[in-house]
Amino acid sequence: MGFPEEAIPAQVAKNLVVECGIPPRTAWRLASELSLDVAAHQYNAVTGDPRAGMRGTRIWEYEQWPERGVRPTVAALRVLARVYGTSWKCLLGLRDLEQLPAKDLAEYHAEPDTPVAVAAPEPEAAPSARTPVRAEGRAEEEIGAGALDDAILLTKTNVDDVQLDDLWADLDFLGGAYTRTAPDSILGQLAVIADRTAALLKGRQRPKQTQDLLLVGAKSSAMMAWIAGDLGRYRRSRELNSAAWLYTQYADDRLARRWVRTSQARVAFWAGNGIESAKLAADGLSYHVGGRLTDAPLILAEARGWSSVRAEGQVLDAIARWTAIEDPGLGAGGEDSFFNITKDRRHYMAGNSLLSVGQASAALREFTTAREAFEQLSLENRWEAMDPMIRIDTGRAHLRLDDLEGAAAQVGPLLDAGVGKQPDMVRAMLKLMATELSGPRWRSVRTARNLSEALLDAHASARP
Structure with a gap:
């Protein structure tokens, strides 16, 4: 259709958003013909640190927001924009803007709509080696000459x-x-x-x-x-x-x-x-x-x-x-x-x-x-552990009120369904209730003995 090659990704992204209803961040990645993992690799390269830790799964989470997933920061959007060859504002739709924090929204409106070309990361210049010199051997003009270089080292950081x-x-x-x-x-x-x-x-x-x-x-x-x-x-x-x-x-x-x-x-x-x-x-x-x-x-x-x-x-x-x-x-x-x-x-x-x-x-x-x-x-x-814990302790409360039938009614559905894997405290509560049912008050009651045995069986099976 006569579009220059460098303009094609923008046209494809626009069509994916308007015609197909694809969210902007996904549209731009697809228009750039990048998989999630390749996009993450290029993201890490743009930051200048291949170990920066961006993953394809995190980019996918960025693309799911705001319905679910994780909200991308403005800094992350700027890097993604460099990867895709656009401006970070193009990676946000109206639904995104509705959920942006006030500070990010203000930054969005304050910045002009200027597409950004993909920029390869520039190699960081190695700091010049400086040989320590005894102070008394220096000329007057040399004293303190390296202070600025030393202070600048404080700006070097392995994290962003x-x-x-x-x-x-x-x-x-x-x-x-x-x-x-x-x-x-x-x-x-x-x-x-x-x-x-x-x-x-x-x-x-x-x-x-x-x-x-x-x-x-x-x-x-x-x-x-x-x-x-x-x-x-x-x-x-x-x-x-x-x-x-x-x-x-x-x-x-x-x-x-x-x-x-x-x-x-x-x-x-x-x-x-x-x-x-x-x-x-x-x-x-x-x-x-x-x-x-x-x-x-x-x-x-x-x-x-x-x-x-x-x-x-x-x-x-x-x-x-x-x-x-x-x-x-x-x-x-x-x-x-x-x-x-x-x-x-x-x-x-x-x-x-x-x-x-x-x-x-x-x-x-x-x-x-x-x-x-x-x-x-x-x-x-x-x-998940909350349901059995509430049932067990509600049953224990019924026991304290001499209501064995009420206690059985609480834990019965839990035992019938099977306890399955549960945190350690669920096992502890199962054993505690079984112990209480084995006490003098309920020891001679067949229903209590049967319930106690069932609780102990559940305790044995409920491995975390």
Whole structure:
């Protein structure tokens, strides 16, 4: 049709968007005749660091946004635009603009519509070698002559904003995926992030970049500790939490300290150290961060820790503090969704603590709320372990109220369906209920004995 060769990709991309309804980022990649992996390779080449870490899967996630996937940063869009031979603004459609943060949208409107040609990365000039010279042997004009060169070395960095944004985006994605993905899989992916972060920290960064890497290290280690605890690997959990705490000490960040204390309190409780769990949670509450990670998870962890030693006064005090701040509208999502537990889990923790100090009726009310909140969640935001845990503890509450039939009705569907692979705490709760059914109150009742045996069988099969 007479178009010059260099204009053809733009025409193809325009046609794919207008005629085929393909989103702009996908359209430009297809028009450039690049696969996801080749586009990622060229992205890394443009940044000047083939190890920058861009992957075809991440570019695919960028292309899925805003319906799902991951929001690309402006910096990432600029690099992709160089790969595709266009301007970064051409990689955004109206649906993208509706979801852009205000700062990015302002940058979009402030920049003129000027296509950018593909630019090959320029090789970085090697720093000139300088031989140290004794100060007294220098001429006066030589003194301080190398100070500027030495200061410029501080600008050399092995990390850029795109890499940092990718690390944070990966953490946020994995935090949200944990409710619907096998724990071992998430643990392995987090380990990759942790290893990559540690490797980057061995290089040279600007101070702010170093702090960001330390925070990524703290959060990834705390998340790994949490998940390792769910799998019953408590020794590894403690090691990971210790690593996370070291990262926070060097980062000197209050929010990071909250992440780690939340994980430490959880792991300590399920490892059988209730008082330690309560004290760790209380210390976490001393780091005020202004809403990004709410007080609720730590207060409830404190209550649960004290409940393990039947400290009723401390439990009721903590539950009262939580009730005063409970936000029914706080749901899944957000950058701290991994630690900001959902409503069903908050009410379950409250009920579990109340049940442990003999408040069976109050516990039942909390479990009922937990069940309702769980069923209102979308399937992707439900934590699979929550259903059996609510059923088991609701059954235990019925036992405390001398209602064996009600207890059987709660756990019966769970046993009929099969427990399957579950986190370590589900196995612990199955064994606890079986033990309670074997106590003096129910020992002579055939129904109780049969139910106890079924729970023990489920406990044996519920490997994490």
